[in-house]
Amino acid sequence: MAFSLDQFRLDGKVAIVTGAGGRGNSIGRAYALGLAGAGAAVIVADIQADGAKVVADEITAHGGRAVAVRVDITDPASARAMVDTATSAFGGVDILVNNAALMAELGHQPIADVAIEDWNRTLNVNLTGALICCQAAIPAMRARGGGRIVNQTSGGAFPAVGIYGISKLALVGLTTTLAKSLGKDGITANAIAPGNVTSDAGKQLVPDDSAFLQFLKMTVAGRAQGEPDELVGALLLLCSDAGAWITGQTLHVDGGWVLRP
Numbered sequence: 689m690a691f692s693l694d695q696f697r698l699d700g701k702v703a704i705v706t707g708a709g710g711r712g713n714s715i716g717r718a719y720a721l722g723l724a725g726a727g728a729a730v731i732v733a734d735i736q737a738d739g740a741k742v743v744a745d746e747i748t749a750h751g752g753r754a755v756a757v758r759v760d761i762t763d764p765a766s767a768r769a770m771v772d773t774a775t776s777a778f779g780g781v782d783i784l785v786n787n788a789a790l791m792a793e794l795g796h797q798p799i800a801d802v803a804i805e806d807w808n809r810t811l812n813v814n815l816t817g818a819l820i821c822c823q824a825a826i827p828a829m830r831a832r833g834g835g836r837i838v839n840q841t842s843g844g845a846f847p848a849v850g851i852y853g854i855s856k857l858a859l860v861g862l863t864t865t866l867a868k869s870l871g872k873d874g875i876t877a878n879a880i881a882p883g884n885v886t887s888d889a890g891k892q893l894v895p896d897d898s899a900f901l902q903f904l905k906m907t908v909a910g911r912a913q914g915e916p917d918e919l920v921g922a923l924l925l926l927c928s929d930a931g932a933w934i935t936g937q938t939l940h941v942d943g944g945w946v947l948r949p
């Protein structure tokens with residue numbers, strides 16, 4: 689079949705985006721709006737119910753279809769309820785974007801001194817939470833004959849620095865494992881590894897006057913920072929028919945920060 693730009697469309701598809709309702713300017717919000725703009729019905733899921741409603745309302749105000757769901761991704765029953773809402777509201781699940789994570793709220797403790805509660809909490813949300821959402825959504829994807837999983841990792845995992853980087857590198861391991869075990873079900877699993885993004889959380893983590901931003905400006909091949917919307921094209925590729933043959937990959941969207949063969 690000849691390629692057509694229509695293969696990027698998501699009409700009739702149902703997408704869940706976790707972590708889409710937290711701060712005002714977030715990557716999850718950009719993802720939810722981008723998927724809706726491509727035609728998908730979107731479950732806007734976040735532990736912060738009010739923020740999820742704001743983003744879902746924004747989508748419906750623009751003529752899209754969206755429902756807000758409060759979810760705690762570390763709780764299997766809560767993740768199953770999120771999937772049940774997708775099924776009752778829109779008929780099933782085709783796309784799961786595991787975007788929720790702890791990031792800006794994490795400190796920079798040296799690994800030798802890291803509090804084990806912080807270690808467990810981080811891995812529980814950033815890694816186990818993604819697995820829990822996959823386990824909830826995979827039966828619904830199988831029922832539809834296939835699906836797309838996109839895990840949000842980070843340039844901070846290459847190499848891993850701190851608990852955050854470790855959690856995001858482990859998420860890459862989850863991604864390749866999911867790809868291998870779900871490929872014959874028609875379910876792809878990929879990861880997006882953004883560089884420093886100027887979401888509210890990203891700006892909190894890397895302030896304009898920080899030494900780390902100066903370092904990025906000197907070392908990143910192109911532009912050191914990107915906006916949340918600049919990740920949406922990569923997401924649509926991985927979620928649509930245009931990317932149907934891509935699985936198990938990590939797509940770096942970072943101006944050339946992490947350069948890998």
Ligand SMILES: NC(=O)c1ccc[n+]([C@@H]2O[C@H](COP(=O)([O-])OP(=O)(O)OC[C@H]3O[C@@H](n4cnc5c(N)ncnc54)[C@H](O)[C@@H]3O)[C@@H](O)[C@H]2O)c1
Binds near residue numbers: 716735736760788840
């Ligand atoms: N901003 C950056 O520079 C950057 C760079 C690389 C990767 N990332 C990743 O992109 C994603 C989004 O980042 P962001 O900058 O929009 O940050 P953000 O803090 O605005 O988004 C994270 C969201 O996850 C939600 N969340 C946290 N724990 C949850 C739980 N248990 N259940 C459900 N939701 C929960 C939060 O409420 C929040 O809305 C994260 O995975 C982050 O690690 C961000």
